[in-house]
Amino acid sequence: MARSRTPMDRVFDAIVPRAVGAVDPDELLDRIDLDQLVERLDIERLMARIDVDALIQRVDVDAIVQRVDVDAIVQRVDVDAIIRRVDIDAILAEVDIRGIVARAGIDQAIAETATGLAGRTLSLVQRRLHRLDALLLGAIDRVLGRRRDVDRRPAALGGLAPAGPFARLLGFVVDTVVVSTTFSLGVLLATSLLELFTSRTFDVRDDGGPGWALAFLAWWFTYLWACIGLGGRTVGKGLVGIRVVGADLAPAPARAALVRAVAFPFSFVLGLGFLPALLGRRRRALHDLVAGTQELVDADAVAPSAAP
Numbered sequence: 650m651a652r653s654r655t656p657m658d659r660v661f662d663a664i665v666p667r668a669v670g671a672v673d674p675d676e677l678l679d680r681i682d683l684d685q686l687v688e689r690l691d692i693e694r695l696m697a698r699i700d701v702d703a704l705i706q707r708v709d710v711d712a713i714v715q716r717v718d719v720d721a722i723v724q725r726v727d728v729d730a731i732i733r734r735v736d737i738d739a740i741l742a743e744v745d746i747r748g749i750v751a752r753a754g755i756d757q758a759i760a761e762t763a764t765g766l767a768g769r770t771l772s773l774v775q776r777r778l779h780r781l782d783a784l785l786l787g788a789i790d791r792v793l794g795r796r797r798d799v800d801r802r803p804a805a806l807g808g809l810a811p812a813g814p815f816a817r818l819l820g821f822v823v824d825t826v827v828v829s830t831t832f833s834l835g836v837l838l839a840t841s842l843l844e845l846f847t848s849r850t851f852d853v854r855d856d857g858g859p860g861w862a863l864a865f866l867a868w869w870f871t872y873l874w875a876c877i878g879l880g881g882r883t884v885g886k887g888l889v890g891i892r893v894v895g896a897d898l899a900p901a902p903a904r905a906a907l908v909r910a911v912a913f914p915f916s917f918v919l920g921l922g923f924l925p926a927l928l929g930r931r932r933r934a935l936h937d938l939v940a941g942t943q944e945l946v947d948a949d950a951v952a953p954s955a956a957p
Contacts, residue, residue, distance in 0.1 A: 681953050809945045809946060817889075895941065
């Protein structure tokens with residue numbers, strides 16, 4: 650049963666709407682001290698009564714994202730100002746470049762790539778050089794009326810090809826550079842040490858005297874003897890892919906290397922000592938005939954490389 654309205658209810662109905670309508674919200678807010686109001690609020694009790702999970706579930710993320718104008722945000726971003734405020738030096742100082750390179754194996758990859766490229770290039774040069782030698786020696790054999798099959802090597806050479814003139818010449822040029830460079834460095838080092846310990850000045854600019862010529866020839870002799878006797882090849886011969894062997898196709902022994910080094914200068918007399926290396930069947934120069942040695946092409950120098 651509805652409660653009957655009293656005279657007081659009718660008074661409120663008549664007064665309250667007029668009073669609320671007469672209130673100015675802006676003036677009311679100006680009169681409120683917000684700082685005191687905030688101080689009187691118990692924020693912790695207010696946060697405890699808020700159900701954050703329920704609040705998050707009621708948030709429509711898709712609707713919010715759709716209402717965001719990304720283009721407008723991007724246009725308002727001053728990229729230049731951001732970049733200017735970035736301290737690149739400080740960032741790079743914190744980056745362990747060596748650690749990154751080591752973990753990625755970049756240094757090893759570069760070394761392997763460089764080594765592989767150098768090896769393939771050297772192998773290609775060697776094959777082309779020995780192919781040119783084979784063509785020249787084949788032409789000489791045809792002129793001399795010999796039957797020569799480049800794919801069938803003499804049994805005495807173990808199926809290997811004798812070294813040709815182009816490979817020998819290029820190897821000799823490389824050895825000349827090596828001997829001259831090492832001799833000059835040795836002289837410079839020796840004179841520097843002598844000047845240091847004797848307080849005397851030595852003039853090494855006089856390169857026309859017989860003493861320097863004898864010293865240079867002695868170094869050439871030592872170089873040929875040591876390289877052939879120890880490893881069967883000099884630096885130049887190793888680069889062009891040829892080696893010196895004895896009668897048993899093993900590296901030339903020390904005695905044969907000694908005899909070969911002594912006889913080597915005599916092959917240059919009018920160049921006659923090198924004629925057997927062009928016209929002979931086994932392509933042995935005078936110093937090889939005297940020492941009982943033979944210059945052969947390495948099998949790896951003529952084999953096609955497996956790498957592309």
